Amino acid sequence: MKQTSLFLLGLLGAAAVHAQVPEDALRMSWLNQGGTARSQAIGGAMGSLGGDISATFSNPAGIGFYKTGELVLSPGFSSINNKSSFRGTDASEKKTSFNLGTSGLVFGFGNNSSKWKGGAFSIAVNRTANFNNSIYYKGENDFSSYSEQYASELSKSNIPIGQALDFNSALSLGTKMAVYSYLIDTATVGGSLQVVGLPEFVSGRMQENSVITKGGITELALAVAGNLNDKFYMGGSIGLPIVNYERNTTFTESDLTGNKNNNFDFSTLRETYTTKGIGLNAKLGMIFKPVSNVRLGLALHTPTIYGMQDTYSGSMTTQTENYPPSPGLVDVTSDIVSGSAATQFKYDLVSPWKAIVSGSYIFGELEDVTKQQGFISADVEFINYKASSYQTADPNSSDNSYYRDINKTIDDIYKGSINARLGGELKFNTIMARAGFAYYGNPYKDSELKANKMYVSGGLGYRDNGFFLDLTYVYALQKDVNFPYRLADKANTFARVAGTGANVLLTAGFKF
Numbered sequence: 001m002k003q004t005s006l007f008l009l010g011l012l013g014a015a016a017v018h019a020q021v022p023e024d025a026l027r028m029s030w031l032n033q034g035g036t037a038r039s040q041a042i043g044g045a046m047g048s049l050g051g052d053i054s055a056t057f058s059n060p061a062g063i064g065f066y067k068t069g070e071l072v073l074s075p076g077f078s079s080i081n082n083k084s085s086f087r088g089t090d091a092s093e094k095k096t097s098f099n100l101g102t103s104g105l106v107f108g109f110g111n112n113s114s115k116w117k118g119g120a121f122s123i124a125v126n127r128t129a130n131f132n133n134s135i136y137y138k139g140e141n142d143f144s145s146y147s148e149q150y151a152s153e154l155s156k157s158n159i160p161i162g163q164a165l166d167f168n169s170a171l172s173l174g175t176k177m178a179v180y181s182y183l184i185d186t187a188t189v190g191g192s193l194q195v196v197g198l199p200e201f202v203s204g205r206m207q208e209n210s211v212i213t214k215g216g217i218t219e220l221a222l223a224v225a226g227n228l229n230d231k232f233y234m235g236g237s238i239g240l241p242i243v244n245y246e247r248n249t250t251f252t253e254s255d256l257t258g259n260k261n262n263n264f265d266f267s268t269l270r271e272t273y274t275t276k277g278i279g280l281n282a283k284l285g286m287i288f289k290p291v292s293n294v295r296l297g298l299a300l301h302t303p304t305i306y307g308m309q310d311t312y313s314g315s316m317t318t319q320t321e322n323y324p325p326s327p328g329l330v331d332v333t334s335d336i337v338s339g340s341a342a343t344q345f346k347y348d349l350v351s352p353w354k355a356i357v358s359g360s361y362i363f364g365e366l367e368d369v370t371k372q373q374g375f376i377s378a379d380v381e382f383i384n385y386k387a388s389s390y391q392t393a394d395p396n397s398s399d400n401s402y403y404r405d406i407n408k409t410i411d412d413i414y415k416g417s418i419n420a421r422l423g424g425e426l427k428f429n430t431i432m433a434r435a436g437f438a439y440y441g442n443p444y445k446d447s448e449l450k451a452n453k454m455y456v457s458g459g460l461g462y463r464d465n466g467f468f469l470d471l472t473y474v475y476a477l478q479k480d481v482n483f484p485y486r487l488a489d490k491a492n493t494f495a496r497v498a499g500t501g502a503n504v505l506l507t508a509g510f511k512f
Contacts, residue, residue: 022410023483024275025388028217028243028306029351030443031129032453033058033379033421036074036102037470037507041459042423043436047358047379048287048297050233054102056124056223058379059285059299059356060235064225066108066120072509074101080133080476080501086207086484087139087493097132099216100125101505121224122237129217131245135482137495138208144493145205146253146485147197147267150178155195161186167339173314174269176337181318182326183267198264198320204256209484209495215245215275223283233287238280241304245275251484265319277308279351297358297379304351307393312343346394347403352387356380364427374432376424385414385443417441423457432461434472444481450496451480466511476501 033044035054046052047059053072055062079096104124111118153175154164164171164179178184178197187196199205218241225235254266285299314334320326335341357380364373388410390403423436440453459472478499486492 021486022406022413025349025351025390025410026385026414026443027131027245028129028304028349029383029385029388030440030453031217032438032440032455034101034126034128036072037076037459037472037505038425038434038461040101040474040503040505041434041436041457041461041470041472042377042425043421043438043455043457045358045360045377045379045421045423045436045438047285047299047356047377048295048360049375049377050287050295053104053106053122053124054126055225055235055285056104056122056221056237057102057126057128057219057239057283059287059297059358060223060237060283061225061233061285061287061297061299063106063108063120063122063223063235064118064227064233064287066106067110067118068108069512070106070108070509071512072106072124072507073103074505074507075099076101076503076505078130078132078501078503080478080499082133082135082497082499084135084137084482084495084497086137086209086495087141087143089137089139091137093134093136093210095132095134095212097130097214099130099132099503100127100218101507102126115229117227117230119224119226121222123220123222125218125220127216128219128241131213131215131217133211133213133499135211135495135497136209137482137497138206139495140256141205141207141493142203144487144490145197145199145202146207146251146269147178147183147199148487149485150175151184151195151197151200152488154179154184161195165337167337173312173334173338173343174316177269177314177316177332177334178318180332180337181267181316181330182320182323183316183318185323185325198323199253199255199267202255202257202259202262202264206252206254206256207484208252209482210250211482212248213246215243217241217243221283231289235285237283239283239304241279241281241306243275243277243279243306243308245273247271247273260321263320263323265321267316267318269314269316271312271314274311275308277306277349279304279306281305281351285356293362295360295362297356297360299356299358301354301356303353303387306349306351308347308349310345310347312345313341346392348391348393350387350389350391352384354381354383372427374424374426377422379419379421381419381421382416383419384416386411386416388414413445414443415445417443425461430462430464432463434459434461449481449494453478468507468509468511470507472503472505472507474503474505476503
């Protein structure tokens, strides 16, 4: 199992009053393109096509193609199967969930009396992120112990261990629970008094981690667009993404030796994070038709500014066998060491900006939409993941040092990345056949961290007398990494996660 020396942070000592880590920022920005069943069937490559309510969330200029009104509803079902590898041991986990593709209303109108041939506006909702997921991995780790993160924090804080459990001490809740349960303690090593983790002295350690997440980002958006001489389309949208996220983790480290006299049997940490928030963003776009069957698109997405609130609760159970100061088995919860039932953190998050360049070619007679034979379309997207940033939202705190550290870390470990989408459609009178492919590149700078997302899709559509029905199947292949914990003084071990999944989406609508 390879290791990487990432996250050399000054974060551990600040975790008592903050809970954010770099992955939280990535989770809010490494998103695939959603949309209606038609849009997802062609890989999400809708940037220059127009005429679909999905344009509200990709290139709002596409709303300008509408001449009539439209009502759309897109329910869906998704599943994912994750296979993880951690220090040479493989494991798997599955998760299923319902989701919602782009749904809403479009109001379009035509005008042949001026150079402005028409316009439209839309109000739509879309699930821009689906956080429903489950990861499990385990493996033997003789390289590091999760107790070391807490021992390191206490040591660097210069807080005497006898004062570590004070409610007002600037230590993380994890470190306080580790002190309370005797997972860490002071010991004389090499003639000097040091803070150590008891598992560090065990020759064989098994580690296992379960991470279950749920929720998503649901964005409500309003878009407006205009049509200039049927050649140039421009539009903009305002989006209000609503965040609802929950993560439940259970990490266990245990002694593999079977020795009942080495002062450590096992320790289990259970944590629950919930995040709620709302954001604001804007999207601007244009589509140009240099000739009748070619469309070129450009869209810019501003950063999303989120106001967030996290809630944290946790518990730790540690069995230290015959360790003299300890009663053996100790249970402790975060409210015991914090003095409150749950700890809350308020902060602001700014996500990266995004640029999309797109093009499409329409086959067949163009003046009569019913006689068009199909199209091929492509999007190329750039997103700068390292541009994410945090800042405090606590009016009672002027100390932004933690967020400066984490923003520097985000800049160090992430990079800009290219995403690409390609798709097409063939029309057979009232029936349409579609296929698509999408690739989302690696957001990590470190070459050891292999991550990407690929989607292969296909679908059928039916349109007649103002009614349409689209059915799409999307097959997903994803790679990512998961860090069970981080240490500032040695390379961090991680699990490789490879997931496959499926998304079935149905879109029904009618024109009015």
